[in-house]
Structures are given as structure tokens and as C-alpha cells.
Amino acid sequence: MGLPLMDSQPEVTKCGFSLNEHEKLSETASVLKDAAACSGIFLRGLPPNQDVLLTPPMTLFPVLLPEQPLQRILDLQTHINLLQHRIAHDKSFLVSTLQGAASVDPFTRNLLHIYQQVDVDDQLELGLIRSDYMLHQIDGKQRPFDITKSAEYSYKQVEVNMQCVGLAGLSAMVNGVHNQVLKFLDGKKVDRPHAIESLELYGGGLRLAYEAYLKEYSTQTGRPPVLLIVVHDGFEFNINDQRLIEFESKLPAIRRSFRQIGQNIRLDSRNRKLIVEEREVAVVYYRTGYAPSQYSEEDWDTRLMMEQSKAVKCPTVAHQLSGTKKMQQELARPGVLQQFIQDANVRRSLTETFVGQWDISKKEAEDVIQHALDNPDRYVLKPNREGGGNNHFRQELITKIKEVRGTPEAQNYILMELIRPPTQENYLVQPNREPEAAITVSEVGVFGAIVAKGAKILYNASGRDVLIRCKASNILEGGFASGNSCISSSCVV
Amino acid sequence: MGLPLMDSQPEVTKCGFSLNEHEKLSETASVLKDAAACSGIFLRGLPPNQDVLLTPPMTLFPVLLPEQPLQRILDLQTHINLLQHRIAHDKSFLVSTLQGAASVDPFTRNLLHIYQQVDVDDQLELGLIRSDYMLHQIDGKQRPFDITKSAEYSYKQVEVNMQCVGLAGLSAMVNGVHNQVLKFLDGKKVDRPHAIESLELYGGGLRLAYEAYLKEYSTQTGRPPVLLIVVHDGFEFNINDQRLIEFESKLPAIRRSFRQIGQNIRLDSRNRKLIVEEREVAVVYYRTGYAPSQYSEEDWDTRLMMEQSKAVKCPTVAHQLSGTKKMQQELARPGVLQQFIQDANVRRSLTETFVGQWDISKKEAEDVIQHALDNPDRYVLKPNREGGGNNHFRQELITKIKEVRGTPEAQNYILMELIRPPTQENYLVQPNREPEAAITVSEVGVFGAIVAKGAKILYNASGRDVLIRCKASNILEGGFASGNSCISSSCVV
Incomplete structure (x- = not known):
């Protein structure tokens, strides 16, 4: 399967559009919000405001x-x-x-x-x-x-x-929304x-x-x-x-x-x-x-x-x-x-x-657990349940490991190496x-x-x-x- | 040019879907509102609430x-x-x-x-x-x-x-939105x-x-x-x-x-x-x-x-x-x-x-003006300006005609026969x-x-x-x- 490769335009997320000018940034964000709403992207409000819609948090680029x-x-x-x-x-x-x-x-x-x-x-x-x-x-x-x-x-x-x-x-x-934003900024056509x-x-x-x-x-x-x-x-x-x-x-x-x-x-x-x-x-x-x-x-x-x-x-x-x-x-x-x-x-x-993953109830994980307690910023502790959230990082990870270690509760947790992805500049647009x-x-x-x-x-x-x-x-x-x-x-x- | 003729389904606006049941009506209206928002139909709120969107007033059918x-x-x-x-x-x-x-x-x-x-x-x-x-x-x-x-x-x-x-x-x-509503109600496919x-x-x-x-x-x-x-x-x-x-x-x-x-x-x-x-x-x-x-x-x-x-x-x-x-x-x-x-x-x-239209500043309109004053519900008085609104109906029509009649102001008004279109049942859905x-x-x-x-x-x-x-x-x-x-x-x- 071939990738839908676009014209490369690395500059777009390097904020190379002199968006430092406040007005230009604001105008661009409004193109994003309008284009999102026109595309049918929305969040519905909580009852009793369920008739109110918002644009979800999006990046500008x-x-x-x-x-x-x-x-x-x-x-x-x-x-x-x-x-x-x-x-x-x-x-x-x-x-x-x-x-x-x-x-x-x-x-x-x-x-x-x-x-x-x-x-x-x-x-x-x-x-x-x-x-x-x-x-x-x-x-x-x-x-x-x-x-x-x-x-x-x-x-x-x-x-x-x-x-x-x-x-x-x-x-x-x-x-499609980002295409509108790039077009508005005379960005290279996607x-x-x-x-x-x-x-x-x-x-x-x-x-x-x-x-x-x-x-x-x-x-x-x-x-x-x-x-x-x-x-x-x-x-x-x-x-x-x-x-x-x-x-x-x-x-x-x-x-x-x-x-x-x-x-x-x-x-x-x-x-x-x-x-x-x-x-x-x-x-x-x-x-x-x-x-x-x-x-x-x-x-x-x-x-x-x-x-x-x-x-x-x-x-x-x-x-x-x-x-x-x-x-x-x-x-x-x-x-x-x-x-x-x-x-x-x-x-x-x-x-x-x-990435490395360990059952903290198992003996063979002892060395890794010690390493995690010494370097908590390199690990994440997750409960068995599917879905995001509920994860333990840093001090919380240390506290949780100490709490469950040696108890049956430990069987419910997985210690994982933390991935540290490269960073990119962007703008976050929120309602x-x-x-x-x-x-x-x-x-x-x-x-x-x-x-x-x-x-x-x-x-x-x-x-x-x-x-x-x-x-x-x-x-x-x-x-x-x-x-x-x-x-x-x-x-x- | 041929018309995009649909399968006739007159029953749809006759509310023939037992929508008297409150829950069913409410569920159908939420299909309409969600389908509208998913299609990119919205009204933007007034500043400072311009990040809030609403679904515009729409009919259900x-x-x-x-x-x-x-x-x-x-x-x-x-x-x-x-x-x-x-x-x-x-x-x-x-x-x-x-x-x-x-x-x-x-x-x-x-x-x-x-x-x-x-x-x-x-x-x-x-x-x-x-x-x-x-x-x-x-x-x-x-x-x-x-x-x-x-x-x-x-x-x-x-x-x-x-x-x-x-x-x-x-x-x-x-x-497209109405199609979703009809499909939800097992209506004949449009x-x-x-x-x-x-x-x-x-x-x-x-x-x-x-x-x-x-x-x-x-x-x-x-x-x-x-x-x-x-x-x-x-x-x-x-x-x-x-x-x-x-x-x-x-x-x-x-x-x-x-x-x-x-x-x-x-x-x-x-x-x-x-x-x-x-x-x-x-x-x-x-x-x-x-x-x-x-x-x-x-x-x-x-x-x-x-x-x-x-x-x-x-x-x-x-x-x-x-x-x-x-x-x-x-x-x-x-x-x-x-x-x-x-x-x-x-x-x-x-x-x-x-329809009949008359310049109320003109002599030849006298008979019609009198008829309008006697039957105001059969006429509308409009200013020259383009666009809706600003029209005078019924008692307001009588008042306005009496006010401007015989003055130069009369030249700015047009008296029109009122169209009385046939009625249909429907549901109005508003935020x-x-x-x-x-x-x-x-x-x-x-x-x-x-x-x-x-x-x-x-x-x-x-x-x-x-x-x-x-x-x-x-x-x-x-x-x-x-x-x-x-x-x-x-x-x-």
C-alpha cells in the first residue's frame, strides 16, 4: 500500500508564517475554527446545554x-x-x-x-x-x-x-481543515x-x-x-x-x-x-x-x-x-x-x-523495578484495563509501585518503558x-x-x-x- | 433542465410517523440536530461567545x-x-x-x-x-x-x-440531513x-x-x-x-x-x-x-x-x-x-x-389604496430597499399609508398583493x-x-x-x- 505522500512542506509547523503578529494569528485561527465547523467537526455541550456546539481542541498546522x-x-x-x-x-x-x-x-x-x-x-x-x-x-x-x-x-x-x-x-x-488554513496563508497547496x-x-x-x-x-x-x-x-x-x-x-x-x-x-x-x-x-x-x-x-x-x-x-x-x-x-x-x-x-x-514491558508481580522484574524507582521519568505504570488515562508517572509511579509491590494487586499492573517522542512547534487552538x-x-x-x-x-x-x-x-x-x-x-x- | 424528482412521499410532512410519542419525536429531532452539525450546518454565537455554535432553526421534514x-x-x-x-x-x-x-x-x-x-x-x-x-x-x-x-x-x-x-x-x-431523518424513521429512501x-x-x-x-x-x-x-x-x-x-x-x-x-x-x-x-x-x-x-x-x-x-x-x-x-x-x-x-x-x-404592485404616490393607484385600507390583510406595503424585513402588514399598513399618502415619502413605497400560500404540517426544530x-x-x-x-x-x-x-x-x-x-x-x- 502506498502512502498518500504530500508535497513536503516542513516549514508549516515551524511557524514560518510570521504568526507573531497577533491579528494574523487570530485571523488564521478563525479560518481553522470556521473550516472545522463547516466540515462537520464539533463537540456537543453537556446537558442542559446539549444544543450548544464547540470546535474541539485542534492544532493550527x-x-x-x-x-x-x-x-x-x-x-x-x-x-x-x-x-x-x-x-x-x-x-x-x-x-x-x-x-x-x-x-x-x-x-x-x-x-x-x-x-x-x-x-x-x-x-x-x-x-x-x-x-x-x-x-x-x-x-x-x-x-x-x-x-x-x-x-x-x-x-x-x-x-x-x-x-x-x-x-x-x-x-x-x-x-481538509488544515488545507484551508495553509491556503489562507499562501502555504504550498496540499x-x-x-x-x-x-x-x-x-x-x-x-x-x-x-x-x-x-x-x-x-x-x-x-x-x-x-x-x-x-x-x-x-x-x-x-x-x-x-x-x-x-x-x-x-x-x-x-x-x-x-x-x-x-x-x-x-x-x-x-x-x-x-x-x-x-x-x-x-x-x-x-x-x-x-x-x-x-x-x-x-x-x-x-x-x-x-x-x-x-x-x-x-x-x-x-x-x-x-x-x-x-x-x-x-x-x-x-x-x-x-x-x-x-x-x-x-x-x-x-x-x-x-518497548520494554514487565509484570511487576514477577520476580524477574526486580531489577527493572529498582531501575524504575531510581529513574521514574523513564517509565510509566499502567493498570491492565484498556484505554488511556489511569496511568502513573514520576512520583506517582514510585508511590504506586511501593503500595502494590509484594501484594496480589501487583498482578494488575504493567511497567512500561516511557517513549519520549521528538518535539515539534505548533499552535494549539481551543474554544x-x-x-x-x-x-x-x-x-x-x-x-x-x-x-x-x-x-x-x-x-x-x-x-x-x-x-x-x-x-x-x-x-x-x-x-x-x-x-x-x-x-x-x-x-x- | 430536468427536475431532480424524488420518490413521492407526501406522507412525510403529514407527520405520519406517530411522532406524538414524545420520546420518539425527541429522538428524531436529535438525529436532525446531529446530522446537521455533522454536515457542517451551524450558527456562530455572538461575541464574546463566538466560539459557541448552534444548529439553525430547521424543519424536521x-x-x-x-x-x-x-x-x-x-x-x-x-x-x-x-x-x-x-x-x-x-x-x-x-x-x-x-x-x-x-x-x-x-x-x-x-x-x-x-x-x-x-x-x-x-x-x-x-x-x-x-x-x-x-x-x-x-x-x-x-x-x-x-x-x-x-x-x-x-x-x-x-x-x-x-x-x-x-x-x-x-x-x-x-x-442530506432530511435523508438521515427519514432513514431513521424507516421512511422511504430518498x-x-x-x-x-x-x-x-x-x-x-x-x-x-x-x-x-x-x-x-x-x-x-x-x-x-x-x-x-x-x-x-x-x-x-x-x-x-x-x-x-x-x-x-x-x-x-x-x-x-x-x-x-x-x-x-x-x-x-x-x-x-x-x-x-x-x-x-x-x-x-x-x-x-x-x-x-x-x-x-x-x-x-x-x-x-x-x-x-x-x-x-x-x-x-x-x-x-x-x-x-x-x-x-x-x-x-x-x-x-x-x-x-x-x-x-x-x-x-x-x-x-x-402579483399586483402599485406606486402609492401615483393617482392611478387610488382605487387600490382604498381597497387596501379596507382589506389590509390582502396587501403588504414595502419600502424600495432590497432585502426582507421592514414590510408593513395589517394595521401597520393602514397607519403607514395614511402617514405617507400625499407626501413625497409615498414615492418610496410599493403596495403589493399579499400571497397566501397553501399550508403544510411540519415540526419546527430550534435550539x-x-x-x-x-x-x-x-x-x-x-x-x-x-x-x-x-x-x-x-x-x-x-x-x-x-x-x-x-x-x-x-x-x-x-x-x-x-x-x-x-x-x-x-x-x-
Whole structure:
């Protein structure tokens, strides 16, 4: 697959547009905000202000990405899709890897409990996946990005997201917005069309899953089966992204919370069809369910019933568990990858993206733990759970390690080498604030989609565009939802 | 030109979706609002809340339009473009028609003053035009729209807009939004692609004007000439529409107020090139300037300088004056149209769209004036100025006629028959309010574009999609800007 290489224009993020002039900067930021709104990029306000929209935090300019390392992680994504699917179906591997964490963490325990009540090989599954990476310089030092030294950079995996993967919709639009900004500044024209491929990948993935369901199970009488989007009970921060994917799928869809579903759900006893509000459900698309706080006790029963049904789940519990940090850590151990990936080249490429990862409950990690306590700024401590946030850095890392070390709790944590990506100058544009010049670092997300039934792979693909989130380099914890990250687009150099 | 005829689905605006259930209605309205925001439809908040966006007032369902009458006004638009251009260049006709109004109205006087200082035949002109119509039933009675009686309807012209024509951008997107709503409700699929033709017509019109300028005048050294968008000093209510057209034009553009332009404007004495902020201006696109309050005394000097330059104006003062109500009234007089339109069929079609119009300063209008005073609900009194608002209905009409009758002020007013369009049921969806069922009437806008230099017509075209504004039938004065109208899309039946 070829990269959508643009005219190189490294100067754009070097703020070479005399934006020191306050008025010019302000005018440029308003082009960005208007172009974003015109492209359908927005955040919806919290109730009771849900009719108020804001432009999400964005960078003023695209982020420069080095071509070769980027191409390598794009090429890896379909292999990662397969890998995640395979480990989700290797019951003994999955259970043994997670049982320690499950013994101390009720959330992992609940998911594993459902997993063990379902015949995972006899069900249609949809994976909408995103692998996150940060750029790493061979010597591990943090300094400004230098395009003349492309060969010295490689991408390191931060995590693989299997559940509630966000921003495939939003990310897709940001390119066009940055094009408007560059044009306004007489920047070199960026000859790339609106990159909506990840949006198509995700909307199309839902559609393929729906069609696979129709083919396999549906009797197609009366109203068509529905795509059930499972959402929070409360505020939907990211409704824009969710709706874009929903609309792109072109499927009849309803959005319901676990609680709403629980009030009107049943399994057809004859054929395990999932019926919600008297409508047959073809696909269940979770946009919640990755954190313990998102489930009441009844919601776990609801989830179990959905998992036991014939409806295609995105993701199944099996897929969801494959994205936990413990799995990532286990796969990084020598020899493990070999069980799942035959191709030695793919294994090598993938392994190159791994940073050091250790189970702090294990004896063999003692030396590394000591090194981390002495050099806390070179590590991050993560709980097993999927998704960003909840990580421990610096003093907090020391405190947490001391707290759990030697207790069963330690089994729930993974110690990882901290990636220190090169920096780039940019401007951060946020609602109700003046644009701010900043030294930034960025994270790159590669989108993947897979439809499968046990060993039978019906679809396996990756997006060509990537998600860029950008934050001030002095902020440790990124995350778009937490407000620390700005979305951006890429300029491949 | 063929109409984009849809699968007829009259039921959609008959609220046949059991939307009486409050939850279902609320869910449907949220699909509308999200789809609108995802399509890039928004209103920007007033400073200091300019970072806050809202969804504009919209109807929940498309408006039904009868095919034959609609086809007739679509077919007329290129002739109207030509007509407006021709009367703008018939100096004696234009001056004699407007001198009465100019004698009492400083605004018309100022425009006419500029008109007389410019060689209107020796300049490139761009007209971005919109003709507004309302449906009229032969017997003039107001009752619910009945698609089985298509033959009894015809469209009557409300006005021809020549300056700051809005909503070509927004209107274009509403179709897609209504498609999402109908799909959500399992409505019959509307097999019409996103209709962005009027947006293309306007963005493309600006581009053609720009290219005509380059071809005719530019020496093309250094930075490319710029598209200068002239905007309010204050709040831009309709920034969405303006930006969509700007972005669609793909031209290098700057947005400036009259005041800002006045601070840094000059005419190159050798060649009458317009220079603003040391950049050559190829096209001046007014999005303000249709009301007296929008000009300071200095702004009139700025406008004069722009009119005297070689830059293409949209519109020129000549085009602007051709859109005044006095011209419309004069054209409705027997025999007048003949001076400008040779084709008798076109003349007949156009005349059929005219309602009765009278100059209340003229003796021959006495009988009609008396009839209006006795039946004020059958007339509307309009000032000469272009644009909606400022009209007098009912008791206000009586008061105003009595006030100005017999004085020179009367020359500034036009008495028009009131069109009473058939009604349709719909829901009005407005920010921060529950959706409201309403008996509505609607106005249809047909977009046109013309590029010309004197008698030489370089481009003359019309849009295929139309603008629909919809309001509760018991509200007299519509207008999107005044908050009384909801934008909508059309369902041709």
C-alpha cells in the first residue's frame, strides 16, 4: 500500500508564517475554527446545554510524520487485526494470561466470566481497532524533530484499542481543515483529497458485519434488523465521531444505554436472536463498556445476554480482552508472538514497535523495578484495563509501585518503558481561548477493521489515513477526552 | 433542465410517523440536530461567545413542492439573470424609475450617485442572484396543500435579491440531513444525492469572475490577486454560509469590513487596479451593504473607490439597484418587460409570477389604496430597499399609508398583493427548545449566477436545488436572520 505522500512542506509547523503578529494569528485561527465547523467537526455541550456546539481542541498546522516509519506501521495493521483475533480465540492463552489480573480486578473478572460462558468460535465478530504509536528516536533522547534524520526514527506501540475506538470520523476531516488554513496563508497547496478512508473503513465495517449477519441468520421478515449502538447513560462527549460512523454505515440504527436495553431485551429461545424493543438486532456496536464505572450490576447481565446472542458484537468480550495491557505485555515476551504469527518478517517488524514491558508481580522484574524507582521519568505504570488515562508517572509511579509491590494487586499492573517522542512547534487552538504557541509531541493512531467467524476471516483491512493527537510536550497524560490533546492531521515528509 | 424528482412521499410532512410519542419525536429531532452539525450546518454565537455554535432553526421534514410550477420558475432563472443585468445597464430607465425614491431616501440616492460616476458598461460584473417565490392557489384562499391539485398552483415572485444573497451554502446541505431523518424513521429512501449545486454555482461563480479578471487585467506577478469579502463590522450571523461559499471558490480570500478596507485602500492610478493592504483585489464580494445602517460616511467613499476600480464587484451598484422594489414594480407594469425580453413566451411566464404592485404616490393607484385600507390583510406595503424585513402588514399598513399618502415619502413605497400560500404540517426544530408541531407556509429561493462585461455575457446559469424557508403560517414576517424562518429542503411531488 502506498502512502498518500504530500508535497513536503516542513516549514508549516515551524511557524514560518510570521504568526507573531497577533491579528494574523487570530485571523488564521478563525479560518481553522470556521473550516472545522463547516466540515462537520464539533463537540456537543453537556446537558442542559446539549444544543450548544464547540470546535474541539485542534492544532493550527498539521504534524510532520517521517514516511518510512509511518509506512511500516500502516503495513502492520492487518497483521495486528489478525493477531488480536487469534489471541482472543486461544482460550488457554487468554485465560492464563489474565487470571492473575482477574483475581484482583473485578472488571477483568467479569469480562472473563462472560468469555467463559460463550462459544467464541461460533459467532460473527466485528473488530474496529486502533493501534496507537509514538515516534521514538534511537538514542531515546527528546529533541526537536529533524526530517533530515528520518532513518533514526521508529514508531513504538503505546496500546492496541479494541473497544469504543474513537475519532475515526473526526480525524478524517482534519486534513481538509488544515488545507484551508495553509491556503489562507499562501502555504504550498496540499494535494491530498479529503481523506475519509478511516471513516469509510469503520462505517463500511459495520455494514459488512450487518450483511454477514443477514446472510448467516436473518429470515428478513417485517422491519429490517437494526444496528444497536450502545452508549453511556450520561453525556456523550464524542457524539460527532459516533454519528459520522453511524451515518456512514447507512444502516437503520438506534442508540441506547445499557439501562435502556436492559428494560426491553430478550433472546429468542428458538434461535438466539437478540430482540431489543421488539426489533431484531443484527449488530451491537459498543461506544461504552471499557471502564468499570460504566456498568451497573444489571448491565453485566445485559452484556452477557448480548454476548450469548447471534448478533454481531463490536467488540465481543473475547476481542475486548485481547486489548488489555496484560496481553500486550505477554506478547512482548520472547517467543510468545511465534504462537500467533508465522511470518518471521512480520514478527520482526512488530517486535521492533515494542518497548520494554514487565509484570511487576514477577520476580524477574526486580531489577527493572529498582531501575524504575531510581529513574521514574523513564517509565510509566499502567493498570491492565484498556484505554488511556489511569496511568502513573514520576512520583506517582514510585508511590504506586511501593503500595502494590509484594501484594496480589501487583498482578494488575504493567511497567512500561516511557517513549519520549521528538518535539515539534505548533499552535494549539481551543474554544474560548487565544491560540497558543507550544512545543508539542504527538501520538499516531492506525485504524483497522476485521470481520470473522472463528477461524474464518471474512474481512481484514486497515485505513490509509491516521489519527493524530497532539499535546504540549510538558503534559504527561494525553487523551482527547480528558481535554489534554488536540486533534491534528499529518503531513508526510 | 430536468427536475431532480424524488420518490413521492407526501406522507412525510403529514407527520405520519406517530411522532406524538414524545420520546420518539425527541429522538428524531436529535438525529436532525446531529446530522446537521455533522454536515457542517451551524450558527456562530455572538461575541464574546463566538466560539459557541448552534444548529439553525430547521424543519424536521422536507417541504412538498408541486413539480410543474417549480419547473417553471427554475426555467425562468437564467432569463431573470439577464433581465436584471439589462435593466442595470439601461441608464435612463434605471434613473427615471428610481429618482422618485431617491429624492426621499438617502440610501437609494447614495447608490444612484455612485452609479452615475461609473462607466457601467466597461466593467466585469458578477451577479449572484436569488429569486424568491411563494406558492399561490388560483382562488387566492389559504388552505392545506393538496398534491392532487397541482395544476391549481403557481409560483408568485416575492422579490429578486441581488446583494448579499445568502443560504446558497446552507440550503445545499439540508437535503442530506432530511435523508438521515427519514432513514431513521424507516421512511422511504430518498434517492437524491447531496444536492450541492447552488453552493457550486456560487463558489464557481466567484471563481469564474476571478479568472475573467486575471484574463482581462492581471499581470500576475508576485502573490496572486485576492478575493475580498466585504463583511459587517460586527457580528456575522451567517458565517457558515459565507465560509462554505468562500471555501468552495478555492480562491485566496480575505474578509474585511468597510472600515478595515477604508484604512488601507488605494486605486492604482495607472491602471485602476484596486489595492487593499498592498494586495491586488480581483473580486469584491459584498456580504454587507444592503441597508443604510451598514455604511458610515467614509464607507460610502470606500464603496465608490471599489466601484471605480477594475475589480469585479458582486454586485456592482448597477446590479444592486436593479434589485430594488421600485424596479420590480415598474417591470410589472404592462409593456415594460418588452423593452428587455424579446421572447414572448418568457415574458408570459415571467408575468405570470407577478402579483399586483402599485406606486402609492401615483393617482392611478387610488382605487387600490382604498381597497387596501379596507382589506389590509390582502396587501403588504414595502419600502424600495432590497432585502426582507421592514414590510408593513395589517394595521401597520393602514397607519403607514395614511402617514405617507400625499407626501413625497409615498414615492418610496410599493403596495403589493399579499400571497397566501397553501399550508403544510411540519415540526419546527430550534435550539434549546422542544420540537414544535406547526402549520407552516414556505418560500422558495431559486439561485442564479451571471458574469458579464456590458453586453457581453460570459456566464449565465441557475442552480438546480432550491432554498426553502418555512415558518408558522400565523407569522407575517419571515426571514431567516430574524429567527422567524426555519430552513428546509424540498420533496418534489
